[in-house]
Amino acid sequence: MTVPLTECERHPMTQLGSTPRAALDRMIAGAGAGRSQLADIVDEIGPVQVTDIVIAELGHRTELRGCVPADTSLLFEHRGKIFGVLARAGATGEFEATRLADPTAADPDVTVEQSLSEVVASLFGPRGTAAAATRSIKWRDTDAVFGVSLPIFETVRRILDSIDRPYALGLGELCVAHGSDKWGLHQYTQHYESHFEAIRDRPLTVLEIGVGGYSDPRRGGESLRMWRDYFCRATVFGVDIVDKTALSGQRMTVLRGDQSVPADLAEIVRTTGLLDIIIDDGSHLGSHIITSFRALFPALRDGGWYVIEDLQTSYWPSFAEHSGDHTKSPTAIDFVKTLIDGLNYAEADNRTDRDTDAQIKGLHFYHNMVFIEKGANRGAGAPQWVRNA
CATH class of the missing domain: 3.30.1050.30 (Nonspecific Lipid-transfer Protein; Chain A)
Structure with missing residues (x-):
């Protein structure tokens, strides 16, 4: 029976x-x-x-x-x-x-x-x-x-x-199998693998902003399924402004929230707990990306990764938030450039310190994406006599 x-x-x-x-x-x-x-x-x-x-x-x-x-x-x-x-x-x-x-x-x-x-x-x-x-x-x-x-x-x-053989398939294979756009027009999987392969078998908590499928509550989740099958021991969360909670399953939970609203992001962190990987593949608007980073980066564990995809929208007039004029508000590219200055904060005089200066140990730029590595950045700068020599 x-x-x-x-x-x-x-x-x-x-x-x-x-x-x-x-x-x-x-x-x-x-x-x-x-x-x-x-x-x-x-x-x-x-x-x-x-x-x-x-x-x-x-x-x-x-x-x-x-x-x-x-x-x-x-x-x-x-x-x-x-x-x-x-x-x-x-x-x-x-x-x-x-x-x-x-x-x-x-x-x-x-x-x-x-x-x-x-x-x-x-x-x-x-x-x-x-x-x-x-x-x-x-x-x-x-x-x-x-x-x-x-x-x-x-x-x-x-x-x-x-x-x-739970770790037999590579990220590119899983990406194509699940229909994620991270391989194809984009070639993101090679960069993800170079950073994530070494931690693939750890019990991670992963959050991706943007579930896909636009306004259809039953569509999307391709990248979440890819991450779930790549990280065999991970708990994967997705967040979308559209209610796509019906896509949730084992080790994959979809939450509803607006990445431009700090209160929504705080509620998401209360659900997920501390995070090991955060991926922003959401609206691609500069103000949303900056708001999300400021709200979520404190919830990222030391040694964790914060990834921002599709930085090319920083150069597109259609994604400018003030009638096509990028000069009136910072783009995502403008923002991550300030993180480079923060990485070298100990060497810069007359600079206003940021909370993240001592918490980012590496920045890895690729075509249309950046990997931000969280960790202690407390190295001393050169002595003043050298700077003024």
Whole structure:
């Protein structure tokens, strides 16, 4: 007997009690610990809920387009008990799953059994954590699969690759797969990878301003999905002036807010907590970019990154906020140029200090974008006699 997963079960962040994010964060943190500690965390959250989280994660990581709709029984063992689901490729290649009320009664094409803790460690752990020591694979018709390669193999391989190789796909591949515009007309992914690849397997909190899809509440989220799948242990937030909260899912929450309103941004930070990465891909108006930076930069952790995209709009009359006259208000480019002065504040005489001067340790400029690196910038300037020599 199979029991279809409800919509809440497909997005189990809504199912983990009064503090759903805390439970998911606990599991992600535990995925980097030892197996015995992780097993205790599974006990705390509950193996049924953890199974739902695993299946929801496989649902967005597994691409089954072109695969045969083979029935795959996924059985997860925990403390001697089995928690099972029946997975298959849907009509359009999506990963579909239904819970097995009696895992022993199913008659699938293939049965994969593995320790639940081992699967969690593989999906949500840092690099090098993935393992399949407890896994067994049993084919229903051994004679049919002996010595031949069958289409069902590709279906099962892709499901298991989603568990075993969480960091296999590069950002460019994920960008194109999800339909984000950060690769194509823009070539942003190469720069993101150069800065983010080293921290890809950390339990990060990421915020992107601008969800996409314009005024349609059901469209957008392409870049958020890309970040969710690139940072396998991250919690990803998006914010948009249009209500796109319906796009939220596991490890991806969409909030509504106006990036030009400090009160909205303060409320967003109360929801997200401290941030590791902030990306401004919002309105691209200079005043909005400056307001967002001033409101959000204090919430960025030391060692974090603040990225501003599409700086080319600073040169476009259509984005000037005073009848095409850029001289009447600072553009985003004007603003980030002041950050360069701040980076070298210790060398400049007769300059008014800014709060960010001692908090920005690096600025990395590329075509139409800038990466701002938060960290201590307290180096002493040259002695006065050298400056006046």
